[in-house]
Each structure stands twice: as structure tokens, then as C-alpha cells.
Amino acid sequence: MPQRLCVLSRRWEHVWKFSASLDFELSFEDYLYLTCSRRLTKEKDQEYRRFIGWVDSVIGKHRAPTITRFRVCFGLNRHCLSFFVDRWIEFAMNKRVQILELTDHSNMYSFPQKLLGLEKESDLKLKRLDFADTPGYSTGFKFLRVLCFDYVHVTQEVLEHFLYNCPVLERLTVWSTNSLVGLRVSGPSITLKYLELIECGLRSVQICDTNLVSLTISQDAEISLLLNNVPSLVEISYDTSRSMDLPQFLTQISCCPQLEKLKLKLVVDHDPCLVFPNFAKLKHLKLEVDEGRSMGFQNAMCFLYASPYLEKLVLEMDRYAPHEYYMYTGNITEVAHRPHYHLKVVEIKEYSGGPCAKYVTYLINNAVALEKIVIKPVHHRASPGERNEWSEKETARARNHAMQLLKGKAPSSIEFVCM
DSSP states (O other), rough: OOHHHHHHHHGTTTGGGSSSSSEEEHHHHHHHHHHHHHOOHHHHHHHHHHEEEEEEHHHHOOOOOOOOOOEEEEEEOOOOHHHHHHHHHHHHHTOSSSSSEEEEOOOOOOBOHHHHHSSSGGOOOSOOOOOOGSSSOOTTTOOEEEEEESSBOOHHHHHHHHHHOOOOOOOOEESSOSSSOOOEEEEEOOOOOOEEEEEEOOSSSEEEOOOOOOEEEEEEEEEEEEOOOOOOOOOOEEESSSSHHHHHHHHHHHOOOTTEEEEEEEOSSSTTTOOOOOOOOOOOOEEEETTTTHHHHHHHHHHHOOOTOOOOOEEETTTTGGGGGOOOOSSSOOOOOBBBBBBOOEEEEESSTTTTHHHHHHHHHHBTTOOOEEEEEEEEOOOOOOOOOHHHHHHEEEEEEHIIIIGGSSSSTEEEEOO
């Protein structure tokens, strides 16, 4: 970039040194190429050293007093060591960074506790530390608004330290770390608005007495979720791929009176004795339903009944449901007919026919304000260059099924789209 600017004009020669956004990327494809290819070790080492030299050179020549965004994607090896990454983070910290994004393709880097004053095990406890009193700090991360860790090892103590000591931190995203067991977000002093925890192996999450607006949790195992006094929480996405305690989850979200958007994976059988709370503000609902599980759609209908002002419903079929359920059009458990006065859009993903068709028909007949139905047939995500003829036939069959059985039942006032 500097050389290209110089070609244009000498006046542009030093402009890049005052850039407010610095983005360094060793792409995942490049990382795999360096670690898995049969190239000579000497050539690989040169590539790693070139990347390190590039980052060091830029941050060494940077002259702006502050930066808005600092993003670095890297992969550790015997040349790209934690020492270098620590130094890059310290640079960002001293530049009063507002957006910090770290991605480690090797999944070996641990965030340095020393930069937070947590070097000693005895210091790893929940307490509010003043950046001004922490050795080595000038401004620290007190200007940090967005923090993203991707394949970076972070502990509960490190994350909670950020939460309690970054007075303007609004967004925290953590992807794929096996060192995070639990997280507690509690207290009115915490400014966090958006929290994403993806594939972290968490066992417990507690969110109490905060103004959190959006919560996303996605992982394989069930976790203990505690929500209490979260009046601003309007969006929840909750996905545990194995199983979930639906009664416990409903109890937790019942304390979210302002909830407007809910995304949930339902892999539990229907309990006719289960009482659903009233979601008076819910406008958008997305449910992943196991079409092959007994009475799987009944839970979806219970959510629908409990959401009188719902405007958009998205049902995504579990594509791994038993094959004998596909294209099934026989009798299934009847559902009570109730008018839905505000539902305008219905979207069905991974449609294969089966029991789903009857519930689409139910919605056509009972959603009095329905404006649009979108059907996305089941499909197989093939690798580049791969062709799966069986999957293509199943997709075509599902599409024809939707067009012949469902489109004719929809009145002309409803826009019917089959992808």
C-alpha cells in the first residue's frame, strides 16, 4: 500500500501511517498452505517471517495517536510466537483502540493475562481494577467498544476483567475456545449490549441486572443459563445441538418482557402439560424443528399460540430426520385452529414435504394477515466441483411437492415463493 501511494504522489507517501484502521490477515487458506504443504521448511519459514515483519513494520511506523480498529489473523508456529502477538496487542492498547479482533488459525494462542495485571494466580478473582492503578498502563482498554476473540484461549477471569473495566465496551464475541468454563455478566456498571458465545464448551452463563440487548449462545452441550432482571434483552439466539431443558429455558426467558426476536433449536419431544409463558412483544421467531421426532411441530405451534403479535415465523427442518418421514402426507396429530392476526411472513427452510406440509396448510388457513410464504427445499451442500444426483432429485421432488400441494391452497393475496 505505501509503495502504491508513492507512485500516485509524494504527498501520499506517509498518509498510511495515520490510518485509523489496521487489518492484518494471514488467511486460513494461507495458513493451511504453510502448515500442510510439502514446500521446503526454509520457504515456509520465510513466509511466516515475512508476515511478522509486515505487521511489525506497519505498527512501528504508525504515527496516529489513536486507532479505531485493529484486526489481526495469524497462526502460531516456531517463528510466529506468542511474544509477537502480545506486542501487537500492547500496541493497540497504547493507541486507545476501540475495536479489537483477534483470530488464531492454529488455536494455540492464549490472551496474555499480564496485559490486564492478572499475572499472579492470587490475582485471578472477581474485582474491579482501575487501569490507572495497574502497572504499565496509560489508557489501557478503557476506549474499547468491540472485542472479538476467534480461536483464542481466554478464561472467565480475563473476560470478566474486560467487562468490569472497559467503561464503553458494548459488544463481546467469543468463538471456539476450550478454556472458557463459565461467564457471569452482572451489575448495572457493565455497559455490554451484545454478547455472542459460539462453540465455547461453556457449562454456565449468568446474566443479571444488566442492560444487555442481544444474547447468542451456540454449542453442542446443554448449559446452565440464568437470566434475571434483564429488562432490555430483546433478542435471544439459543442453540444446543444435543438436547435442551425446554421447561427451564422457558422459565428463564419469561423474565424478558421486551423480547422481540427469538431463535431456538427444538430437539425435544412435546410435553402437553408444559405451560408456555406469554410472549407479548415477540415479533420474529425462528425455530429449528426435528421433523422426525414425535410431535416435533407441537412445540412450534405452542410458541405460535404464546406469541399473539408475531409477524414473522421461520421454521428450519432438521435435514438429518429419518428418510421415511420425507414426502409423508398422512394423518398427524391435529392442532387447534386459532386465528393469528399479525403473522405476515412464513419461511420454511429445508422443506421436504412430510408433516411440515400440514402445518403450512394450517398457517395458510389461520394467519388472517399472511402476506408471503417462502419455501426453500431440502438441499445438499456439495463441495466445489461435486455433484450429488440423488440430492438434486430430492430437491426437485420437494420443490414440486410444495408447488403442487401448497401453492394451490394459498389465496392470490398471498405471495408464494419456492426457491
